[in-house]
Amino acid sequence: MNRPHASVQHTIGIIGVGEIGKALVEGLRHEGGASPAIFLSPRGTRTAAELSERFEGVQVCADNQEVVDRAEVVILAVRRQDHADALGELKVDDGKTVVSLIAGVSVDALRRNLGTAAPIVRAIPLPAARERRSVTVTTPAHPTVDALFDQLGRSLPVADEEAFNVFSALTGTLTAHYAYLATLTAWATSHGIPAESAERYVRGLFENVGRALNDESRSLDQLAADHETPKGNNERIRTTWFDPGNANALKEALDGLLADLT
Template sequence: MEAERTLGIIGVGEIAHAIVSGLCDGTDVPPAIALSPRGARTAAELAERHENVRVCPDNQAVADAADVLILAVRPQQRAEALAPLTVRPGTLVISAVAGTSVADVGELLGHDGPVVRVIPLPAVSRRSSITVTYPAHPVAEALFDRLGGALVAPAEEAFDVFSALTSTFTSYYAYLATLADWGTRQGIDGEAADRYVRGLFENAAHALTDASKTLPRIAAGHETPGGINERIRTTWYEPHREPLERALDALLADLKRGY
């Protein structure tokens, strides 16, 4: 995205903070950014840190200033936040509102210009996260390429599948917390258990950087026949694989209906 384009963001929570940080921290020519007052503390902190960032008095002022308008409000707030807005013709609208189709965003805004859906993650703050986008748009892709890379979904149905996959994020952290908690209950010092689990999975994640190996191959490479990893996989993971898939199926159905 060219520096002369103004980026507006409505809804200044964790994802907006991550996007602004990724675009501004340690960069030579960050874009001008206009933030909504929703999430006032975060917006004020970002404006204080970056001279190219300003907080607007209301959402309409953000829309008026923006050449590229990012919507980062919660699904439950979408009607209240979006319906009153007037978006300038030609504005690129980028929606991070979960479960809200391209058509629904356009209808809520009364906007017949381009709308792109995205799934940004907190790691865009470090410019190290792949962001799924739909449909293809060169400006949206250039923006998220700066933040770690854009992955264009081939259809909106596929975008919803990527969105469902993203829902497993916090369960992964909860899984690690459960392991550390179990170790503590077995008598290990809590700090030591936490440190070990973190180190264990930081090292395991390194294997994911080798794109020449499939995920099943990586898993097999960390397991020996009759070993302790195989035991936990067969006694715990395998019996719970189908419930996980059913939960994802149910979420996907909700996402397709409008979450």
Template sequence: MRLGFIGTGTITRAVVTGLIHVGAPFEHICLSPRNADVGIALAALDPRISVCGTNQQVLDASDVVCLAVVPTIAPEVLGALQFEARHHVVSFIAGVSLAALQRMVGAVDAIVRAVPLPAVAAGMGSTAICPPDEITRRLFAWLGTPVEVSDERKFDALSAVTATMASFYAVLDAQAEWLVQQGIDHDSARAYLGGYCRGLAHETSESGASFSALVAASMTPGGINEQLHNELSVKGTYSHYREALDHVLRRVEGR
């Protein structure tokens, strides 16, 4: 596989780092000259990685082209490039539809949207893909769990869920602050909660049980898990979470 990346930011760094981390097979990776410091650092990881002088040189040397530029400059950057029929285009550009991408890149072998997250750098996490595509699925299977959907409405919903990262960490921060108030030093609180979350995440990926089943299995009648869950439910915490996701989805869809 000859991979090229137009845009060398956080997600490109995570994907390329992950491919090296898991020992994924590829012929070479070509990086655009944007963010030279990131490109140079990635090129130092493996002799098969290089930084090209121009974005067009990335295209000319690649078969699978990953687009990782910000949406506001996508028309300008992509409009200046000459894509070929052989190019398999995988877009990480948020909010830019398949139809809009088609207008920007022209007639190519395939156009796919994907949402890789930072955890791919460690070969973990999940990546949403639309539409289903063998090459993109194989690429992200090396980096975690690819989840394919057939239409962009579903893809937008998966994209909206990624808005929960900050709130996930905010809940952990609230727990850590509470533990500090109980006299536990912050480093110990962070270490404890980090390990606690890893254990819970392992259970979700290894057990195969539904989330509702895991909720039920975590509660004993009259126990502390049941107490906290019931209090949050009564206060409408979970229903408000769903409402907030509805608002995010409307934004993702441009409504």
């Protein structure tokens, strides 16, 4: 459930207008929501231009430096492999607030790259920010940044970058979930079910599962138990497919990703 929040009072700049950058703009303008001006980098030109046309007060800048100069809160949403080239020549005034969405790049490394004493906060907003439903992990806690992400759902400040990297690794499981659903759909299709019908059913099945997650009075283990009949169909798939070997393989994959992020 979303917490009450105040409207964002700072101009915002976004460098790197990909899927997450787009979701942030859409969330800030969700259902006609007003916020101060939003300045976008020309990186991701087509998306930036489309957002500028859709929403009042959203402007595309000539270059990344103009984004920094015009915004009070600067959000860095470029890919890790591109960040050195994209940010290396920027001059960031110490009075700005920098929010880094770049996975695997520490605050210290980014500060060296930018050569600034400005506050730097790491964050992991999710695509659900566009509906103001994202739980966004941040570190360190910062009143301006946490208020921004409260407006887009809820901020979740964590103690340090070690904890932050664990959450970052968890985020890496998102597309595996979609691939799991696609595999279920393909299996049904292989047994003669029309692809459209199979996909509609799988989507509906897991949309209902997602709604159950809103009940925070029950742990995830309890939710699993409540949806399972002893010796029933769900128990059979869980115990024969998602066995200890499968669970350990997932944990090892997460450990490898965490090591890379650290």
